[in-house]
Amino acid sequence: MINFSLRQLQYFVATVEHGGVSAAARACHVSQPSVSLAIAQLEAALGSALFRRQASRGVELTSAGQRVLAQARDILGQAAALGAGASSGQLRGQLALICFQDLGPYFAPRLLAGFRARHPQVAVTLLEGDLATVQRALRSGKAELALTYELAIDAQMARCTLAELAPYALLPADHPLAAQDKVSLAQLASQPLVLEDIPHTREYLLSLFWQQQLTPRIAQTVQSFEMQRGLVAHGQGVALSCTRPAGDCSYDGQAIACRPLAEALPAQRVVLAQAAGVEASPLVAAFVASALAVG
Numbered sequence: 001m002i003n004f005s006l007r008q009l010q011y012f013v014a015t016v017e018h019g020g021v022s023a024a025a026r027a028c029h030v031s032q033p034s035v036s037l038a039i040a041q042l043e044a045a046l047g048s049a050l051f052r053r054q055a056s057r058g059v060e061l062t063s064a065g066q067r068v069l070a071q072a073r074d075i076l077g078q079a080a081a082l083g084a085g086a087s088s089g090q091l092r093g094q095l096a097l098i099c100f101q102d103l104g105p106y107f108a109p110r111l112l113a114g115f116r117a118r119h120p121q122v123a124v125t126l127l128e129g130d131l132a133t134v135q136r137a138l139r140s141g142k143a144e145l146a147l148t149y150e151l152a153i154d155a156q157m158a159r160c161t162l163a164e165l166a167p168y169a170l171l172p173a174d175h176p177l178a179a180q181d182k183v184s185l186a187q188l189a190s191q192p193l194v195l196e197d198i199p200h201t202r203e204y205l206l207s208l209f210w211q212q213q214l215t216p217r218i219a220q221t222v223q224s225f226e227m228q229r230g231l232v233a234h235g236q237g238v239a240l241s242c243t244r245p246a247g248d249c250s251y252d253g254q255a256i257a258c259r260p261l262a263e264a265l266p267a268q269r270v271v272l273a274q275a276a277g278v279e280a281s282p283l284v285a286a287f288v289a290s291a292l293a294v295g
Helices: 006-018 021-028 032-046 063-084 104-118 131-140 185-189 201-210 225-233 282-294
Strands: 051-054 058-061 093-100 122-129 145-149 158-165 168-172 192-196 217-222 239-241 256-260 268-274
Touching: 006 021, 006 032, 006 058, 006 063, 021 032, 058 063, 063 093, 063 282, 093 104, 093 131, 093 282, 104 122, 104 145, 104 282, 122 131, 122 282, 131 145, 145 282, 158 282, 168 225, 185 201, 192 201, 192 225, 192 239, 201 239, 217 225, 225 239, 225 256, 268 282
Parallel strands: 093 122, 093 145, 192 217
Antiparallel strands: 051 058, 145 268, 158 268, 168 239, 168 256
């Protein structure tokens, strides 16, 4: 006898993906008590607590909740396919993808367009965050798949490589160093540095200097790549990055000079990653295959 419902599974998955009961209720267009009751009934039916409820941090999956999450997503996907008719041959369901905020705008739109052209019946929940947030989302099950730099994922996580991006220097267009074909880290260390001060990104960029026994002069910290580019374009310092948009200018049209580094530094891999120990669902496998085909 099956003593839980698809609706209960739907509300459970929504609570994970949206980070709390209130947000899940808004996404599902129902009341908060409806979601809370459904989850309580699901926990009673399964005989296990699925969430640890913490006032300051919202909800967090238990080990049992992490096991149930993958199965719940599979069941909902199969139910959606059954509802569409076995002869349709189309994947259905919902996929949660989280993107590192610097990479997302340059990769996700193209990948999503390619995937939706192949699988129009799959709904994709698109999330964004810094590298630490991406890692937490994968570990917690909030997202099934992440578009991120390889440096920010656990070694045990399955991944496929989409691109390799080398670190480079960003300079004001009229900066003396912009006249050079390449710029050394020693030269950058002597200049005021505009540093993107978000977890993992900050440590990675500073480590490039530290490996050369250099200490940069941090003039300004920012929370976004576009703010960093804007400040550099207006002569407020120099910067380092791996992500590079097609146009070398700031939002307000000021030119930026981008130069490769003189040092031979390893490129950063852009990857699609999934949580360790979780078998790829058909939707995850389809998205990865589509991404590799789109390139």
